[in-house]
Amino acid sequence: MNENQANVLVVTLVTIINLLLAFFISGIVIWSLGEDPWFALETMLYGAFGYDEGLGYTLYYTTNFIFTGLAFAVGFHCGLFNIGAEGQAYIGGLGVGLICLWLEDWSLWIVFPLAVLTSIVAGGIWGAIPGYFKAKRGSHEVVTTIMFNFIASVIMVNLLSHVLRPPKEMSPESREFAEGVWIPQMHEIFNWFGLEITQTPLNGTFIFSILCLFLVWRLIWFTSWGYEMRTVGINESAAVYAGISVSRNIIIAMAVCGGLAGFVGINEIMGSSHRIMLNFQAGIGFTGIAVSLIGRNHPFGIMLAALLFGILYQGGAELSFEVQAIDRHLVVLIQGLVILFAGALENLFRPQVEQYVKQIVRR
Amino acid sequence: MKKLLSTLLLAGVVLWSASQAMAFKPAVVFDMGGKFDKSFNEGIWNGLEKFRKESGIKYREFEVQQEAQREQFLRKLAKRGSDPIIAVGFGQAAALSKVAKEFPNTRFSIIDMVVDLPNVQSIIFKEHEGSFLVGALAALKSGTGKVGFVGGMDIPLIHKFACGYVQGVKYINSNTTVFQKMTGTTPAAWSDPARGAELAKTMFDSGADIVYAAAGSTGLGVLQAAADNKKLSIGVDSNQNYIQPGSVLTSMLKRVDVAAYEVFKTAHDGSWKPGFKILGLAEDGVGWALDEHNAKLVTSAMKSKVEQVRKDILSGAIKVHDYMSDNKCPVQ
Numbered sequence: 295m296n297e298n299q300a301n302v303l304v305v306t307l308v309t310i311i312n313l314l315l316a317f318f319i320s321g322i323v324i325w326s327l328g329e330d331p332w333f334a335l336e337t338m339l340y341g342a343f344g345y346d347e348g349l350g351y352t353l354y355y356t357t358n359f360i361f362t363g364l365a366f367a368v369g370f371h372c373g374l375f376n377i378g379a380e381g382q383a384y385i386g387g388l389g390v391g392l393i394c395l396w397l398e399d400w401s402l403w404i405v406f407p408l409a410v411l412t413s414i415v416a417g418g419i420w421g422a423i424p425g426y427f428k429a430k431r432g433s434h435e436v437v438t439t440i441m442f443n444f445i446a447s448v449i450m451v452n453l454l455s456h457v458l459r460p461p462k463e464m465s466p467e468s469r470e471f472a473e474g475v476w477i478p479q480m481h482e483i484f485n486w487f488g489l490e491i492t493q494t495p496l497n498g499t500f501i502f503s504i505l506c507l508f509l510v511w512r513l514i515w516f517t518s519w520g521y522e523m524r525t526v527g528i529n530e531s532a533a534v535y536a537g538i539s540v541s542r543n544i545i546i547a548m549a550v551c552g553g554l555a556g557f558v559g560i561n562e563i564m565g566s567s568h569r570i571m572l573n574f575q576a577g578i579g580f581t582g583i584a585v586s587l588i589g590r591n592h593p594f595g596i597m598l599a600a601l602l603f604g605i606l607y608q609g610g611a612e613l614s615f616e617v618q619a620i621d622r623h624l625v626v627l628i629q630g631l632v633i634l635f636a637g638a639l640e641n642l643f644r645p646q647v648e649q650y651v652k653q654i655v656r657r
Numbered sequence: 658m659k660k661l662l663s664t665l666l667l668a669g670v671v672l673w674s675a676s677q678a679m680a681f682k683p684a685v686v687f688d689m690g691g692k693f694d695k696s697f698n699e700g701i702w703n704g705l706e707k708f709r710k711e712s713g714i715k716y717r718e719f720e721v722q723q724e725a726q727r728e729q730f731l732r733k734l735a736k737r738g739s740d741p742i743i744a745v746g747f748g749q750a751a752a753l754s755k756v757a758k759e760f761p762n763t764r765f766s767i768i769d770m771v772v773d774l775p776n777v778q779s780i781i782f783k784e785h786e787g788s789f790l791v792g793a794l795a796a797l798k799s800g801t802g803k804v805g806f807v808g809g810m811d812i813p814l815i816h817k818f819a820c821g822y823v824q825g826v827k828y829i830n831s832n833t834t835v836f837q838k839m840t841g842t843t844p845a846a847w848s849d850p851a852r853g854a855e856l857a858k859t860m861f862d863s864g865a866d867i868v869y870a871a872a873g874s875t876g877l878g879v880l881q882a883a884a885d886n887k888k889l890s891i892g893v894d895s896n897q898n899y900i901q902p903g904s905v906l907t908s909m910l911k912r913v914d915v916a917a918y919e920v921f922k923t924a925h926d927g928s929w930k931p932g933f934k935i936l937g938l939a940e941d942g943v944g945w946a947l948d949e950h951n952a953k954l955v956t957s958a959m960k961s962k963v964e965q966v967r968k969d970i971l972s973g974a975i976k977v978h979d980y981m982s983d984n985k986c987p988v989q
Binding site: 455611618 | 691717718719720722723724725726728729730733747748770811812813814842843844981984
């Protein structure tokens, strides 16, 4: 076993131990409420995987988390802490929605690439502006991206309440797009091959998200720009010495982050709700941070962590539905414990695990 | 043979109705606010709890947390054989119209919105009639000739409250000034008591002495501000007179609890009907609250005048304009 493999082993073990601990404590809480924790776990897993509808919803949530997880990871490799995926997804979704409203009579084959492009541009601009402030003025991206989340929210509230809302409608949302520009739902795609599955919001965007995982992996580790970006992230002075432009890399990295976050709009607006809605991105951007950190900022890890959060969202909803004594706030508690242990306290058992792995390696 | 057939048929009918009675599985899907929002959702929860205690029949419930879950869990409940199913709030209309088409044999009721399908009962209220009454009372009580209105989220429904209120005020005294303010344009406007207090305070400072709040829990701030400034307020939805005894002039009652209770009850005894159910003064779906907490504020002259107005609305002598019929209000 070489050093690299040992590292992977340590990371995997630490993550698994932390997750088990989070679930153990959740179990104690459920048990203290007078419910059977094993039954709760079973319900949750069955709800998330046990039948095709549950799986559909799980993967639908997963799709969102893949995008925002990647949006955080790209920035992280460039030494940036992008908290703005929330706002970037919001503005990206606005771009997607406007394209769909504008070109709703066109063919999906033209509208889809245009929508992807618009979400990259809209989300990208929303990421690049804080990137510019960071690069040229030194404003910290944690502060500016949070502020940009608020600005995005105010813009959307005003647009949806006063401009895009059809008269006589109560909810602040736009009208529905024509059916021609909806991304095919997964059950329709399966139908093309003669397979029958239950209808869920899961749509073709899921396939696109897997493609994005692959592209980001190639981008970070197999292109010269990825190399430059990681150099900036690890050691800025060394990057400058090597002739790499720090400010250029920061701005581009933030723009890529924003573009990736913007794809949430494709899944939500074009793939699922088919209208621009208030707060469609609620919490997805912030969960993306946890997804990326738990997934060690690697696309493969992000895929697994996004799936984990998909399970928590869908399985958690099922749990509060099946066991009426468990309400929706308990589900938030379980999610919080996972973030606490696997994200914030990730190094709790690291020394012991490293010690243990070292012993194995020596043997 | 004929006799045998009819016996079989009868037995079948009896069995079928017995199985129907045994399989009475009511359910409710609360909206984002959650069932303990001290306002709209909680009113419905109160009505359903009353049914549960009376009949001993349990109901299934779900509190929506994500947009996509409305459709998901309405469908899941229908698939599990829940019937009737109550969808709470206007936000669920889009999801319900999809699901109700998929389950034409399941009975759905939606509260505060219209979904026009053969198996859906749409329950809406004539909030403008109740608001007219409290507006009339406010104009009778006001000493300054100025009254106020604080709305929650800026949507047609709340303008309907405001418009009815203004009409009531102007009916009594056309010289009375009415200040109107909406708290915001997003759902957050339903739960911002600090902002509600601020808006009410501004109106009191401009000379108003009574402010009507139709703003969910934002209204609690209005009630508080009125009590602090020794002025009067008007509550909404449930009877809020007890919250600040002596400073709440009255409450505009909107009986969502009765509506929700009725859905389960009528579905249980078989008299549930699809279509529109519009609850106004005549159906006791809206009204004004008079109890020991505000008895001292309302003189018998005021009371008899408001009752007279109520009778005139019922008889059609007074026509209250519904803002939502044309998105316009004849008076300001």
